Amino acid sequence: MRALILDGTVGEGSFDRSVGMLAAELLKGAGWEVDHLLLSEMSIAPCTGCFNCWIRTPGECSQQDEAEKVVRAMAKASLWVYVTPVIFGGFSYQLKKGLDRLIPILLPEFKVFANETHHPLRYHEGFDVLGIGINEAEDAEWNATFKTLVKRNALNAHSKHNGAIVVERGRSFEEVRSSLSACLKEAGLS
Amino acid sequence: MTAKALVLIGSPRASKSTSHALGAYLEERLAEKGMEFDEAYAKKALASEAGWAELAGKMKAADLIVLSTPLYVDSFPAPVMAIYERTWKEGVPLRGKGFAVIMNSGFPEAFHMNTGLKIAEHFARKVGMDWLGGLAMGSGAAIDGQPLGQAGARSRHAVKGLDMAADFLAGLKPIPAEAKAEFAKPVMPRGFMVWASNRTFRRAHKKAGKGGLRDRPYQ
Secondary structure, three states: OEEEEEEOOOOOOOHHHHHHHHHHHHHHHOOOEEEEEEHHHOOOOOOOOOOOOOOOOOOOOOOOOOHHHHHHHHHHOOEEEEEEEOEOOEOOHHHHHHHHHHHHHEOOOOEEEOOEEEOOEOOOOOOEEEEEEEEOOOOHHHHHHHHHHHHHHHHHOOOOOEEEEEEEOOOOHHHHHHHHHHHHHHOOOO | OOOEEEEEEOOOOHHHOHHHHHHHHHHHHHHHOOOEEEEEEHHHHOOOHHHHHHHHHHHHHOOEEEEEEEOEOOEOOHHHHHHHHHHHHOOOOOOOOEEEEEEEOOOOOHHHHHHHHHHHHHHHHHOOOEEEEEEEEOOHHHOOOOOHHHOHHHHHHHHHHHHHHHHHHOOOOOOOHHHHHHHHOOOOOHHHHHHHHHHHHHHHHHHHOOOOOOOOOOO
16 A cells, blocks of 8 residues: 655645645555655656657656656555645645646546546556645635535545645644544555 | 736746637737727746746736636645745736636546636735636547637637627626636547547557557666
8 A cells, every 4th residue: 555645735844734744644554654855855847748649659748857756655655645735725836736746647638527527547446646735724614615616526536545634834743644534544544 | 097907927838828819819809899908928937037037027016917827736836826925025016907817728627627726816915916717628638729719619618708708807807707608618528639639648548659558667
């Protein structure tokens, strides 16, 4: 069982960064092997939308940068964990720049699954997805959109297990640990 | 005073993109209604500090900002999220300006863009802009970056939807539900779109690709 944490937080020692560390600790405790990528410290250019990874060099991106590490790690994992500040209900630029480069993980073809069109996956039958958002304070609308976005990502990843949680900045680490632990259990990931 | 519109293209494919084709068509309609318009590209704006300053200046000068963008992983391309974040954190003054979004994706269904449009609405409200709504269309590959006038019947719903939306956007009023529904209409049945798209990819790979279409280089 290998989990990949795609960490879209910034600031060494920040509260946000510590949430990712806590998630890694909990996953290891639950028996997962964990890869933890700090995306803000990686040189990853935005996707150019060329689709060479589907047509010219199937499964491989034409851009030579550290996104290759992300794609390799995604292909090897069975669980993707996103850690990100909640930005208008979406993901941070740092997480999104990495996630946008996942196109080589998908096959170019379309297939209808449960009355929705999605791309089949190049690797595995599905990847489980856990979204951990961090927000300034309780914001029901942003948080609901964040959870919907994680759910939509999970559908595209053909997940069997998925979940999303928003952690409020300023909570104690014990509270955060307890919330994350409950979320992992609820999603069937521990 | 003449109202000004800024059309911001979110696609990294810039002027070759379907996002540009849709945005350019709207620009023409807004100009016919007496608006001045300007254009900007997300990728260029983020390439340098001068590019960012230019975009911020254009946003400040506009009464209406329309983002035309593809769907990337259920949301916006990363550079668009960077523009949202930076605009908010730097306090670019946008209060009272109108904001609308045009989204397209390769998926046949338009509903894949609902979450993205919600994020755009949250952004608009946070920075004090008037949210004028979003248009979403599937099967963007059917237009494939061509000017809508050259895309023929494949662009008929997009054209009609944009025509209807322009009437309202020119007056800084919300896009009506009828325009959204027209824009979202599929240009062909889903089953045919899936078949045609899959055939196009297989043929393109056969012509120019290496190895097999389903190769797993990182296994």
